[in-house]
Amino acid sequence: MVLRDSDPAEAGGYRIEDRLGSGGMGVVYLARSASGRRLAVKVVHGQYADDDEFRARFRREVAAARQVSGAFTAPVVDADADAPRPWMATLYIPGADLGRHIRDHGPLPLPRLRELAAGLAEAIRDIHRAGVVHRDLKPANVMLADDGPRVIDFGISRATEFAASDVLTQTGRVMGTPPFMSPEQFSAPQDVGPAADIFSLGAVVAFAASGRGPFDSPSPYETAIRVVEGDPELDDVPAELLPFIRLCLEKEPKSRPTADELLRLLRNGDWRTTDDAPTPVDTGRPRRRTRRWLAVVAGTLALAAATTTVALTGDDSAPGNLPAGWRAWHKQAKDPSLDKDPMGPTALFNRCVASGTSLVCAGDEIMATRFALADGRNTWARPIDQTADGEDFGSSSSGGGTIIGARDGRVYVYGADDRPDDEASYPTRYTIQALNAGTGRTIWSTVTADGSDGTEPSSDQGASVAVPAGIMTVYGKTGRQFALLDADDGKVRWKRPLPNPDQYMTLLRSSAGQAYLLTGKYTTDNIESTSIAQLDPATGKPRWTVKVKGDMDIVGRHDGRLVLVNVTGARRTLTLVNTTSHVMTTVKLAKVQPEGAAPTLVNGTLYFTLSNGSIRAFDPATGRQAWASNSGVEQSGPPTASGTHLYVASPSGRLAALNRSTGEVEGTLPGRDDGAVDGSPAGAPLTLVGDALYVPYGLRSVYTVDVRDL
Template sequence: MDPLQPGDPAQVGTYRLLGRLGAGGMGQVFFGRSPGGRPVAVKLIRPEHAGSEQFRARFAREVEAARSVGGFHTAPVVDADPSADPPWMVTAYIPGPSLQEAVVQYGPLPPEAIRSLGAGLAEGLAAIHRSGLVHRDLKPANVILATDGPRVIDFGIARALDGAGGVTLTGAVVGTFAYMSPEQVRAEQVGPAGDAFSLGCVLAYAATGHSPFDAGSIAAVVHRVISEPPDLVGVPLGNGLRDLITACLAKDPAARPSMSDILARLSAPGAGDLPPTVVDMITSRESQSRAALENHGGHTATEHLEAPPPPPAPRLIRRRSVLIGGLAAAAAISVPAIVIVAASDDPPGDTGPAPSRSAEPEVTARPEFAVQPEIAASPPAEILTYEGSPGDPSVTQMDFSPDGSILACGNGSGDIRMWNVASKRSIADFEGHDDSVRSVAFSPDGKTLASGSMDLTVRLWDVATGRTTAVLTDHTDYVWTVAFSPDGRTLASAGWDGTVRLWDVATGRTVDVLTTDDSVFGVAYSPDGELLATSDGGTVRLWGTSSGRSVAVFPEEPEPVDAVVFSPDGRTLAGACGDDVLLWDVDSRRLIGTLAGHTDSVAGLAFSPDGGTLASSGFDGAVRLWDMTFSRPTKVLTGHTDIVLSVAFSPDGGILASGSGDLTVRLWNLKG
C-alpha cells in the first residue's frame, strides 16, 4: 500500500481513504475504512471517464452484475454510487495470495488441499450461475486463497446466461486460452458448462503447476483445447480427483458434470487444508492488514476483519486481488509476463472490406504462466531533468524529429520543451498553450510541430523559429492526441468531444470530421496512409482516409483503450488497454495477442523503426520492451520514480526516450 498523494480525496461517500492500492484503466483503487472500522477497497472512476454517459452506463451494469452474486466464495460489493461525480464502488477485501502466486512460489498443492479448493470454487461458481451469470475467465490468477476458503474474483468479462448485456460483441474471443472451453475458443455461446471446463483446468494447474493444454504457441494451445485430450500427468490417481477433472474437461459441454455434481464429489471425505507454507502467506498478510488498520485508528478485533486488505504484493508476482476487472492491487515491475494470442474463424466487427496486404506470420508465445527467461538488465540512460519538485505537472508525450536531432516533450504546464539529443541540452521552450499539452508530433519533413492541449486547441509551430503558425480551435473539449498523415498534408486531432478532426496543414482548415460514440484517446495513421485508427472508450475503429468512413469496428474491450499505434509494416495495431497491451491483425480485424506484464495502466506505446520491438510504459513506472517476433519480453527498464506516460524511438532505433511524472526524460541507449 502506498500513502495518499496530494490531491487524493480523504473520503468517498462514508468511507475514509487511508492509502493507495493501485489503478486500472477505469479508475484509481484506494484502501479505505468503513464507518464501523471495516477495511474496504474503494474504486474511484477517473475524471476523464466520469463525464461519458456511455461509460457511466457500463460501470453501472458492472456494479449490478457484481452485486447480484452472493455466496461464501466470492468477494462482495458492499456499496456503490454510479451516479456520483465521479462514480465509485466499494468491495470487501480478501487477504491472501492468488492460486497462481502460491503455486509459483511453493509448487503444486497436495491432493487433499485440491479437493478442498475445488469444493470452494464450485460453490462460488454455483452462486455466480444462480445470479444468471457465467464467469468466463476462471484461471489461477482469479482465485484468491483466504483462511476461510478460496474466493472467485474478477468479473470483468462475466456475461449473462441469456447472452444479453454482455461485454463483448458476437465473434469476440475474450479470456485466457489455456483455461477456456472449446466453445469459448470458437466464440460460441458459453454457459455454466464452460466454467466447469475452466474449473477442471484450474484444478489440474493446482496439481501440476501448468494448464493441461499448455503448448509452445497459442495456435497449438487452441488446437489442443479443441481437438486433443488434456495432459493430466502429475494429477494424483486413486482419490477420484483425476476422474473428476477428466469429466470436467470433456469436449462436449453436455458431458461435463454440473456444479452441484462437482461439489458433491469434492466435498466428500478426503478434503484437507492448504499446505503450511501457503497458510503462512495468508496469515502474514492478515497480520499486516490488522497493523495497517490499527495504525489508522481502525478496529482490530477479529469480528471487524471479515475482509481485511492485503499488504503489498511480493515484488516478483503479478496478481489481481479484488472483484471487478481493473481493481488490481499494485504489484512489482519484474513479474513474469503472460502472452495470449487469440484465434477465431470469422473476423468480428468487420463492417467493410479489408485492405490488401500479405498475411501476418504466425505469432508464437510461451505457455501461459510459464516463467520467462531472465530479463536483461536496463541499458545505460542519459537523464534530462526538468526544473520542479515531485507533484509538478508530468512530462506527457514526446516525439523525435525525423532526423533524430531534436526531442520534443509536452508537459502538464502547457509548454513544449525542445532538447538537442546530441548535447542533451534544452534548446527552446515553445509557449502558448493555456493548459496541459497532451500530445506532440513532428511533420514528416521536420519543419512543423503539432501539439494538442487540454485548452481545447491544436497549435502548429515553426520548428526553426519556435513561432506559432496556426491555432486550430474547432474542438469543444480536451484535445488528447495529434498525428500527421505520412505525406504530411493532413493532421488528425482527437478529443474528448468524441470527434477526430482532419485538418489541411497548409491552410489550417477542417477537411473532415469523424464522429465516434465516446471520448477519443488514441489516433494513428497506417504507414501507407490508407487507414486511420481511433480508440473511443473500449472501441477501436479503422477509417478509410480516402472515404472518411468507418471500415471496421473491433469488438468492444471491457476497459478503455488509451493509445493505438501501427507497426511499421502496417500489419499489426497495438493498443493500451488497462494494464495490458492488445495486438490486432489489421487485415482480419482479429485480436491476435495480449502482452501482460505491467502492474498498472499502460499509457505509452511505440514500435521500433524496424518493427522488431514494441515499447510500452505506464502508471507502474516501468518501461517494457517486447520482442515482436516471438511476442515475449526482453527488457524492463527501471529507474523512473513516477508514472511514465510516453515512450518514443529515435529514427535509427538506437535510443528510446521515456518521459515521466518524476520530471525526467530518460534516453536509453539500446545499441550499447
C-alpha cells in the first residue's frame, strides 16, 4: 500500500517504508531497524492517545505478546505504550493473511489444512502456556509464512491470572469477531478462558477448508445466535478434519480439548466417535451440550466490531497454491481388466477424490486407481470384479465402481465379484473395502451381500454413504437391512431393517457428516411422500423424522438447514428442514427450473445445470436467482467452486470457469476429443486441490490445470 502524506516517517526510531494495513485501532507499517531487519510496526490512531483505558489495553497487548514466544507466533521486538502515539514493533512476516489468501485462491488443499491445524494448535499451546488467552483468533490474524502459519495481534487478549474483578473485562463489551467467537464470549464474556481460543481455532480451520465460516449469516446478530445455539455448517470440510473441527466447536467449554490434546490427536490420529460427535480419547472430560439463549448480544456487536484489532498483512502477491512438484499433465489409467475385456476402456470415471499426494478415481469396472497429484503417475489400479479365474460373466456390476468416501489416507470403495453357480445362475459377492490411497493395499474388506438378490453398495445409487464413524450401507442377502461398517476395521457395528421394498423406496444420503435415510412411499404411479430421518451413527435409529410431500432428495445443507428438491417434474420450490428444530419451510424459486436441470449446492449457492450448457445460480435461503449464464459446456457434470470461480467440464474434457458473482465465463479450455465417448452420460465431478483442478474425461482419463492460467 502507498504511504500517505499524513503517515509518519518513523516510529520509535524505526524508518517506515510502506503501509501494510489499517483498521479501527491503528495503522500497520513496514519498517526497518538500524541493522536492516524488516519489522511490522503498529501505530495506534491519534484519537486513542488520550484514552486511559485504551492505553491500559495497549499495555496489556504488549505484555501479552512479549510473554508468548514460539515457532508459530510473531515475536515482539520493541514497543512504547507511553509514546504520544503508542506503537509496537514485531518481526515482519512476509505473505498474505489467511482471510486474504482464501478470498484470492479459494480453500486450502488437505495437506496444507493439516499443516494449518497443527501450526495453529501449537501456537495456541504456546500462548496458553504463557498464561495468555488470545480471544480474537480469526483468519485476518493468521499469517501464512513460507514455513508455517503465524498467529498475530493480541490486541484484546487477556492474561489468565487476571481476577474476575479486572475492570477491563467488566465493561459489558463483547470482544472479538462474531463469526469466530466462542459461545461464552457472547453469553459470559467475563468468564472467557483458554477454551475460547480452541473454539476459534476450529472455526478458522473450517473457514480455510470451505471458504466460509461455520456460523456465517447475513447479519452479526444472526451469526451470534448460530454460534451460541446453532449447528456449524461443515458440508465442504474434508472428512479427515471433521473430528478435529467438531471437537473444537463443542458449545460447552469444558467439553473442548486443550491445545496439547489437539496436537496429540493430530499426531496420532487418535479419534473415537460417540453418538453425537467425535471426542478425544482419555481427556477425562464429560461431554455436555447445554442449550443457552443469547442474553447479552443485542446492542453490543457493533462495538465488538469496533474493538477488533489490526491485522499485520504482508505482500499482496501470494504464490500459487499447488501440490508439491506439480506440473500440468494428462494421463489414462491402466486397465486392470484388459485380460478379461479385450475391448478395453469404454467410459469415463464417475468420481475422483484427493487424499494426501494421491488422486484416486473409480468407474467403468475400475474399483479404484491412483494418479499422483504432482505428475499423474498411475501407480496402481484394481478391477471391480476380482473373480479368481478372471472370467467376465456380465453381471450387474457392469459399468460399476465408485468411491464412497475418503478419510485419513484411505478410500472406501466397493467390489462385485461374479461366481458361476451353475449354467443359469451367476451370483455376485459384494464387498466394501478400505484401501490405502497411496499403495492400493486393502486395509479391510467386508462382505455386504452374497447372492443373486443382493444390493450393489454403490453410493451413486444411494445404497451407501460415508460418515465419520464408518460406512453406512444396505446390507444382507436380500438387501433388506442397512448396517454400519466401522471405519477402522470394517466390522459390522449394528444392523437395522429397511422398510418393505415393495411399498417403499429408500436412499441413504449424507450431509455435513450426518447420515439420513430417505423413505419414499409408493402409490400406483409415483411417490406420494418422502420421510427424511437423521440417523444416530451409534445405533442406526432415527434421531428425528420429518415427512414431506412428493419425491424429494437432499441436495445439501445451508445455514443449518437441509435443502431438498423434487426428483421428478419442474422445480418450482425448495424445501428447507432445520436440523435443530426440524421445522420445515418452503421457498419459492424466482424462476421455475425444468426437470432436466441438475441441482448442486456449492459454497452456499444452489446451481442448476442443463445439458445445453446453461447454468442458473440461486440463493437457497430466498429462492432469488443471482444470475443465469451459458457456460458453453454441454453435458457438464456437477460444478466445483473456488472462492471466486465456478468450474464445469464436459465428458470430453471441455472446461469453463465462470465468475461466481456474475456468471460471466472468464476462461475456457477445449475438449480432448481423444477421450470422447459416444452416448456418455454427463461429466464427472471435478476435484480442486488449491489452484490445481483435476478433470476426469474420456476413456478413464484425467488432466490437470492451474486455474490461474484459465
